[in-house]
Amino acid sequence: MIDIMTGTDTVSNAESTGVGKAVLTTVLLMLLLELAAGGAYWYTMRASAAPPVDPQALTTAVKAADSAWSAAAAKQNLEGVLAYYADGAAVMPPNQELMSTKADIRKVWEGMLVKGTDISWTPGSVDLSVSGDVAVVEGYYLMTTRPAKGKPAMDRGKYLETWRKQADGSWKVTADMWSSDLAAKK
Numbered sequence: 001m002i003d004i005m006t007g008t009d010t011v012s013n014a015e016s017t018g019v020g021k022a023v024l025t026t027v028l029l030m031l032l033l034e035l036a037a038g039g040a041y042w043y044t045m046r047a048s049a050a051p052p053v054d055p056q057a058l059t060t061a062v063k064a065a066d067s068a069w070s071a072a073a074a075k076q077n078l079e080g081v082l083a084y085y086a087d088g089a090a091v092m093p094p095n096q097e098l099m100s101t102k103a104d105i106r107k108v109w110e111g112m113l114v115k116g117t118d119i120s121w122t123p124g125s126v127d128l129s130v131s132g133d134v135a136v137v138e139g140y141y142l143m144t145t146r147p148a149k150g151k152p153a154m155d156r157g158k159y160l161e162t163w164r165k166q167a168d169g170s171w172k173v174t175a176d177m178w179s180s181d182l183a184a185k186k
Helices: 019-048 054-076 080-081 102-112
Strands: 085-094 117-128 134-145 153-165 171-180
Touching: 019 153, 054 080, 054 134, 054 153, 054 171, 080 102, 085 102
Parallel strands: 085 171
Antiparallel strands: 117 134, 134 153, 153 171
8 A cells, every 4th residue: 555645655564465455355254244144134124024004994994893793782692792702801881890701791791682672882983002903992882771561761871992903813802891871860
């Protein structure tokens, strides 16, 4: 190499014999290998990352599942209604204790899905987790009971549900809670 300040040759004996070129080549090769390894890691991480979440599609799917669940209740299909609960679900009916076993949840619905009772609900807003696998739905329900004798009784209110996306892509309820908008009867 030439020192531009003095104009003298600064190449050492080691560089002139090729040892310097070998060291430089080795360092450059190591840098290229590091870049290649980093690029492979970046590509692998990007390729294995979860697909992007489509909030609109997920909201539509959750609302469709909730509406289908309501349709099962309207048909008084007990097994169809129970099928929407995930294992370990918690049901919190008004004026009752928390129900967390399948047998207790069944009893709650057996008491509601009786002849002369119409139940339906409509999903409103849906809040999604960032990962897109959990949704919270709030909506409104209507229940009318027509006894064999006497006047029909109507109840209307709101509900809050937590849904979780299952491994098969379906949505199931993990928490279900509702309360009346009407004043409690004395």
